[in-house]
Amino acid sequence: xxxxxxxxxxxxxxxxxxxxxxxxxxxxxxxxxxxxxxxxxxxxxxxxxxxxxxxxxxxxxxxxxxxxxxxxxxxxxxxxxxxxxx
Numbered sequence: 607x608x609x610x611x612x613x614x615x616x617x618x619x620x621x622x623x624x625x626x627x628x629x630x631x632x633x634x635x636x637x638x639x640x641x642x643x644x645x646x647x648x649x650x651x652x653x654x655x656x657x658x659x660x661x662x663x664x665x666x667x668x669x670x671x672x673x674x675x676x677x678x679x680x681x682x683x684x685x686x687x688x689x690x691x692x
Contacts, residue, residue: 608635615640626651629666633658638665 607613608631616632617640618625626646629639639659645668646652659666672678 608632608637613637618642623647626655629655630658633662633664633666636662636664638667640667640669642669643671 608616615638616635618628618632619642620628622642622644625641625644629641632639633655639655641655646655655666
């Protein structure tokens with residue numbers, strides 16, 4: 607996959623302890639990296655990921671889901687109940 611010319615971004619959805627290894631490999635391939643939280647399990651791993659992405663000139667993104675935040679839950683409940691401001 608990393609050799610494919612059509613790949614610009616890779617989303618890493620592996621167990622948290624593997625994020626660093628996979629993110630660094632993706633960065634070395636020149637692709638941008640999206641990682642689910644937590645970014646890494648240790649500060650050293652997080653620093654290594656950031657350094658690899660900086661060196662490769664690619665972006666590193668961390669997904670922070672908001673689906674369980676109270677305002678998001680209430681908005682979804684309102685939508686599912688058919689309520690809207692319209």
